[in-house]
Amino acid sequence: xxAVCWNGANDVRVQSVPDxxxxxxxxxxxxxxxxAICGSDLHIYGGYIPTVQQGDIIGHExxxxxxxxxxxxxxxxIGDRVVVPxxxxxxNCHYCQGDMWSLCDNSNPNGWIEEKLFGNITSAIYGYSHMxxxxxxxxxxxxxxxxxxxxxxxxxxxxxDEMLLFISDAIPTGYMGAELCDIQPGDTVAVWGCGxxxxxxxxxxxxxxxxxVIGIDRFPERLEMAKKFAKAEVINYEEVNAGEALKEMTxxxxxDACIDAVGLEAHGVGxxxxxxxxxxxxxxxTDRPHVLREMMVACRKGGTLSIMGVYGGxxxxxxxGAAFNKGLTFRMGQMHGQKYMHSxxxxxxxxxxxxxxxxxxxxxxxxxxxxxNIFQQKKDNCIxxxxxx
Amino acid sequence: MASTSGDKxxxxxxxxxxxxxxxxxxxxxxxxxxxxRQGSLRGALTALAGGGLVYQxxxxxxxxxxxxxxxxxxxxxxxxxxxxxxxxxxxLYRFWHDFENLPTFMKHLKSVKVHNEKRSHWIANAPLDxxxxxxxxxLEDRENEFISWASxxxxxxxNSGFVRFTKAPGDRGTxxxxxxxxxxxxxALAATVAKLFGEEPEQQIxxxxxxxxxxxxxxxxxxxEGQPSGRS
Numbered sequence: 001x002x003a004v005c006w007n008g009a010n011d012v013r014v015q016s017v018p019d020x021x022x023x024x025x026x027x028x029x030x031x032x033x034x035x036a037i038c039g040s041d042l043h044i045y046g047g048y049i050p051t052v053q054q055g056d057i058i059g060h061e062x063x064x065x066x067x068x069x070x071x072x073x074x075x076x077x078i079g080d081r082v083v084v085p086x087x088x089x090x091x092n093c094h095y096c097q098g099d100m101w102s103l104c105d106n107s108n109p110n111g112w113i114e115e116k117l118f119g120n121i122t123s124a125i126y127g128y129s130h131m132x133x134x135x136x137x138x139x140x141x142x143x144x145x146x147x148x149x150x151x152x153x154x155x156x157x158x159x160x161d162e163m164l165l166f167i168s169d170a171i172p173t174g175y176m177g178a179e180l181c182d183i184q185p186g187d188t189v190a191v192w193g194c195g196x197x198x199x200x201x202x203x204x205x206x207x208x209x210x211x212x213v214i215g216i217d218r219f220p221e222r223l224e225m226a227k228k229f230a231k232a233e234v235i236n237y238e239e240v241n242a243g244e245a246l247k248e249m250t251x252x253x254x255x256d257a258c259i260d261a262v263g264l265e266a267h268g269v270g271x272x273x274x275x276x277x278x279x280x281x282x283x284x285x286t287d288r289p290h291v292l293r294e295m296m297v298a299c300r301k302g303g304t305l306s307i308m309g310v311y312g313g314x315x316x317x318x319x320x321g322a323a324f325n326k327g328l329t330f331r332m333g334q335m336h337g338q339k340y341m342h343s344x345x346x347x348x349x350x351x352x353x354x355x356x357x358x359x360x361x362x363x364x365x366x367x368x369x370x371x372x373n374i375f376q377q378k379k380d381n382c383i384x385x386x387x388x389x
Numbered sequence: 390m391a392s393t394s395g396d397k398x399x400x401x402x403x404x405x406x407x408x409x410x411x412x413x414x415x416x417x418x419x420x421x422x423x424x425x426r427q428g429s430l431r432g433a434l435t436a437l438a439g440g441g442l443v444y445q446x447x448x449x450x451x452x453x454x455x456x457x458x459x460x461x462x463x464x465x466x467x468x469x470x471x472x473x474x475x476x477x478x479x480x481l482y483r484f485w486h487d488f489e490n491l492p493t494f495m496k497h498l499k500s501v502k503v504h505n506e507k508r509s510h511w512i513a514n515a516p517l518d519x520x521x522x523x524x525x526x527x528l529e530d531r532e533n534e535f536i537s538w539a540s541x542x543x544x545x546x547x548n549s550g551f552v553r554f555t556k557a558p559g560d561r562g563t564x565x566x567x568x569x570x571x572x573x574x575x576x577a578l579a580a581t582v583a584k585l586f587g588e589e590p591e592q593q594i595x596x597x598x599x600x601x602x603x604x605x606x607x608x609x610x611x612x613x614e615g616q617p618s619g620r621s
Contacts, residue, residue: 005619017617024609055620072608090607094475094561105475106603109611112592121599124611136616144616147607 002389003057003140004368009047010376014366017057020136020144025072028148030082034161035138035365036061037375037385038086038169039195040310043264044128045372048286049312051113051131059139059387060086060126061169063161067142073149082152083345084145085337086169088124088133091150102334107146108133117313122334139368141389153341156349162356162386163348166196170384171355172340174200174261177308178208180331181257188212188250190298191232192291193261194222196358196384197308201259202230203353214249216242218267221381229357237269243298254300263309266290275317286313296323307332358384365389408436415551416535421568422469430467430570431549434537438529466571466582468590472598475562476605478554482533484605485552494600494610497585497593508541515581521545546582547572567598 005015020029038061043049052058063083066076076082088108089101096104104123108114111121113131124146127137136143145151155164174197181189189205191198194217202213215226216235223234235245246255264287268276272290279285295305296319305328323330347353360383363371367387374382411433414424425433474481484490488509492498499512499520512522523544528537529551539549550569557564573582586593603610 001617003617003619007619013619015619017619020617021615023612023615026607026609053620055618057618090603090611092475092606092608093602094473097475106607107611109613111599112596115595133611134613136613136618140617146611 001141002365004059004137004365004387006044006052006056006058007054010045010372012045012058012369012372014368017140020142022068022070023144024146025070026147026149027070028066028073028076028145028152029068030062030064030084030143030145030152031067032062032064032138032141032143032389034063034165035059035140035387035389036165036168036170037139037368037371037387039193039197040128040263042372042376043310043312045376046265048264048280049129050286051110051129053130056127056130056134057136057140058127059137060128061165062126062138062143063155063165063168064143066148069148075149076152076154081155081157083155083164083168083341084126084138084143084152085172085341086125086128087334087337088126088135088146089151089336089338090147091338096150096338099336099339101336101338103336110134125334139365139387141365151338153345155345159348160356162359162362163354164345165386166200166355166358167341167344167348169335169337170196170358171200171344171353172337173197173308173335174202175204175340175344176335177201177259177261177306178204178210180306181205181208181259181304183208183210183257185209186211187256188214189257189259190214190216190246190255190295191259191261192216192266192295193263193309194219194226194232194234195261198222198259198261199225199230199358200355201261201308202226202232205257205259206231212249214246214255219378222383225357225383242294246298250300254298255303256300257304257306258295258299260291260295260305260307260309262291264288264311264313264315266292266309272317279316285316287311287315289315289318293317293319296320296326296328299326299328301326302328304329304331308335310334359386361385363387411437415553415568420469421566422467425467429465429549429572430551430568431539431547434528434539434549434551438537465573466586466590467569468586468594469566469568470591470594470598471564471566472595472602473557473562473564474602474605478533478556478563481563481565481605482536482554485601486530486536494604495597496600497597509538511540513546513585516584519581521578521582521585523548545578546574546585565598565601567594569594 001019003017066080087102089096089104090106093105102123108124124133126135189210191201194215205213213232215232218238226232266288268290276288365387371385374380488501499514502510515521523540525538525540537551548571553566555564600610
């Protein structure tokens with residue numbers, strides 16, 4: 001089959017690789033009909049995620065059709081149309097049973113690497129480094145899905161892929177980001193990053209009762225999308241100081257909750273941005289925590305930071321004194337897809353949510369290298385790419 | 390513990406207070422190996438099992454052994470690892486107690502054959518496609534709680550170990566603690582045994598316990614072996 005393989009920083013290639021096979025009883029093989037490039041794939045593309053190896057098939061946001069099931073999978077049959085969450089959960093451990101699927105104890109066969117770095121083992125994620133399981137990813141014609149009996153959601157045949165695909169990752173990530181804010185009536189929620197996850201975080205924040213939602217980015221097309229579809233107020237941080245603007249827009253208090261939908265490649269401005277870029281290039285710092293710093297200072301006293309953008313290693317120069325003295329609450333983590341997918345699907349079926357607006361590019365799988373390039377460089381107003389195998 | 394030299398079947402009566410100390414160490418919440426720094430696991434387990442007879446596997450040292458010890462390949466391998474499993478102690482004990490199940494999740498074991506309720510024969514994978522073998526006897530067996538075992542005379546590698554099942558707090562399942570001790574023999578086997586668990590025995594045993602957990606909780610062991618990649 002054809003698959004998108006990582007071959008080094010800023011080098012992905014579409015290669016011929018063997019087809020996946022059933023390896024365990026609870027596996028299924030899915031023929032992929034749509035597979036997205038996630039903003040977090042850009043961290044891999046840029047070479048920022050440790051333990052990604054040359055030749056790894058990447059990608060984790062996908063849907064398709066069941067073509068084969070293992071003997072332990074009784075709830076799926078050949079031909080079922082399914083969406084699969086990006087995090088892999090066994091469904092049996094203490095964490096999965098507590099609906100914290102991305103903290104699964106049992107899906108990561110390379111847990112020892114993560115245990116050494118992080119002290120514990122979290123769930124595997126398709127195509128997202130050997131530390132996080134080393135599973136072959138989804139930017140391919142076929143994929144092996146472990147624990148398929150608990151890890152997929154069946155979807156009806158009559159809606160287009162673009163309506164359904166993003167319950168795999170981007171929508172539950174944004175939704176969980178808003179849920180972690182514990183939004184109260186009258187709250188203002190600020191969202192850093194107006195890519196797909198940021199858009200869904202803003203929409204979810206309004207659904208959960210936010211009074212005002214503010215989107216922060218530097219690309220006009222993303223800010224436009226936030227205004228048009230998420231009904232957010234917006235700040236272009238290249239035109240104004242985001243912290244000062246947030247103060248002015250919140251009566252001098254600061255937002256009640258701040259959502260990070262950017263992660264480890266945040267673009268700082270001025271001296272601070274130069275400091276992080278330099279340290280990251282010299283491998284003295286793995287992550288650029290510009291958004292975290294800004295949120296810690298901007299958030300109101302006693303407010304909440306909800307961190308959904310991906311971090312993979314170490315950050316420094318965090319204004320922890322601000323966080324401590326202001327009594328901030330930090331909530332974060334990979335999203336628990338299996339917890340949210342069924343209710344999100346229902347919202348789409350009920351016509352309460354049409355996520356297809358985020359798609360700016362549909363391209364054949366063969367054009368993955370071009371797609372990564374325009375997405376990384378934000379060329380051609382690229383916000384979300386869907387690849388068609 | 391005190392040991393008489395040479396005589397393999399010498400009677401050894403540890404003091405009652407020592408036995409009590411071991412009992413609380415092996416049954417308690419602290420790190421077992423911290424408390425066992427000086428003594429041998431075999432001695433402690435044997436005394437706890439009520440046996441006065443302590444087989445002194447490695448007390449008579451040859452010149453070669455002393456030399457090997459000096460360069461560090463004759464050090465005992467001692468490992469302690471604990472994992473919490475979301476299953477009852479009964480279920481976990483039952484699976485473990487059939488030692489023939491152990492190679493399904495312990496990669497360092499090739500096979501275990503149970504001869505009778507006390508004795509079993511173990512074959513472990515060693516480097517360069519070789520194996521090491523031994524007979525082991527169960528020393529103590531407390532249903533749903535504790536199993537200890539030790540190799541008998543004539544083993545390629547003197548070893549002993551125990552597994553303990555303790556209810557975890559709240560609804561967290563069962564804490565499973567494994568402590569193993571391997572005493573490398575003299576001669577050519579010493580280096581082989583030193584590499585039985587690769588460079589990092591702690592990590593290997595940790596991986597094996599994690600596979601036990603996967604098997605018991607998820608019914609299968611997560612793997613990516615055999616999946617496609619773009620590496621030629």
